[in-house]
Amino acid sequence: TLKERYQKIGDTKRATPIEVLCESFPEEMATYLRYVRRLDFFEKPDYDYLRKLFTDLFDRNGYIFDYEYDWVGKPLPTPIGPIPSDTPLQPSREKAQQQTKNPVMSSTNGELNTDDPTAGHSNAPITAPAEVEVADDTK
Structure with missing residues (x-):
């Protein structure tokens, strides 16, 4: 089912260590x-x-903020097929009401444990201890 699929996706995301996700970054x-x-x-x-x-x-890598982003100036992707001209721009009231009946998945799957203030929190340190290099570049 759709709920099981979303549950599996969420489980995979939670189980993937941050170090694996960010290994080349x-x-x-x-x-x-x-x-x-x-x-x-x-x-x-x-x-x-x-x-x-x-x-x-950004500064450590010597980048210069020029307000130009990677995606600026790139062409927009071409639509795969033609857009039907008879498609209404606004959904009908009936369709809008039908859409509100669909369940919404929460990140906790509806399981909130109010007794445990640390539930869902990682005990991993926010940042690994690193050597600090102090440079005296007063401008």
Whole structure:
């Protein structure tokens, strides 16, 4: 069933170690994933910390922020087939009502354990201890 399929996908995602997901990427990607996996659903992320994590990586690699992104200037993908002209732009009221009857899968599969405040949280450290290099580049 669809529910079992989503459950299997979720299980695979949770079972894949962050180190495997990020093995060919900078350590900051793994740090980011460990951080967000530990967030509670209602917890507000520390955006300043996360922004600094990536701006430090950006600076360390000597990149220059030119406001040009990799995808700018690339052609949009061509649609596979023609778009039917008789397709309504707005779904009918009946279709909209039908769509609201579909169940929504939550990331916890409806299993919330309010007795355990650490449920769903990883005990992995947010970042591995690293040597800190201090450079005195005062501008």
